Amino acid sequence: MMTPVILLVTMGLISGVVLTIASKVFFVPVDETVSQVREVLPGANCGACGFAGCDDYAAAIGADHSLSPSLCPVGGAATATAIGSILGVEAKAAEPKVAFVKCKGSNDNTKKIMEYKGVQTCAAAKNFYGGNWACPQGCISLGDCVSVCQYDAIRICDGVAVVDRDACVGCGMCEKACPNNVITIAEKNKVVYVACNSTETGAKAKKACQVACIGCKKCEKVCKFDAITVENNLAKIDFEKCKNCGLCEKECPTKAISNLRVKKTISTAPTNKEQKVKAAKAKG
Secondary structure, eight states, rough: OOOHHHHHHHHHHHHHHHHHHHHHHHHOOOHHHHHHHHSSOOOOOOOOOSSSSSSHHHHHHHTTSSOTTOOOOTTTHHHHHHHHHHHHSOOOOOOOOEEEOOOOOOOTOOOOOOOOSSSSSSHHHHHHHHHHHHHHTTTTSOHHHHHHOSSSOOOEETTTEEEEETTTHHHHHHHHHTOOOEEEEEEOOOOOOEEEOOOSOHHHHHHHHHOOOOOHHHHHHHHHOOOEEEEEEEEOOTTOOOOOOOOOHHTTTTTOEEOOOOOOOOOOOOOOOHHHHHHHHHHO
């Protein structure tokens, strides 16, 4: 009766000794920097930093302390400062980023070609027959971008995705989810962009959507900074060169270019001086 018990105890002791030795031999020291950086990262795992997720970014910083602490757009300046403090370096605040929807295909500007009754996702509609709108390259409007946004920063409004620029952190999840590549991420200070994704020829694009880019190149000709070019029937803005002047938006005949700059309102009410002059003339 005792023999099996003794054998079992002996095997347990031997296994314990082997595991202890193995743990010493194969011990890998843990870099505290990695765990500290991971702790201050927001955990969105969006990949907008250029790495697979927060764990990967933290590991990369642990391996290379010269890596910029400002790559996380979700955490913003606060996270960059915290990582910089861990690394003992000064973190430069990265320019905030935001999502742009390259489509104005609202219910007023385009039309549905059929009613889709299948799985209500953009990806499913795209794979089935290309979507239910006249423009096959526009917003499908079934909300895949809305589903993945963790910040309630995008919604479907009047048949097209609309971004809340105040809520958006530029994580890029919506960009990855869009099967038509209608969404792009750019620096928030860039307020002029092409709100069209169609590469159809001018007449065909205009027939599908009233505000489509028709590739006329008027925007390209008026730009003083060589920041906008027409390729494959579609205007594209080089944000590195763009100065937000808005000349291209004014020149666009179909209004396919958007300018989000807040326009100053000019008052037409007479000033106090003008009122006094007018009153003096009335008396005279």
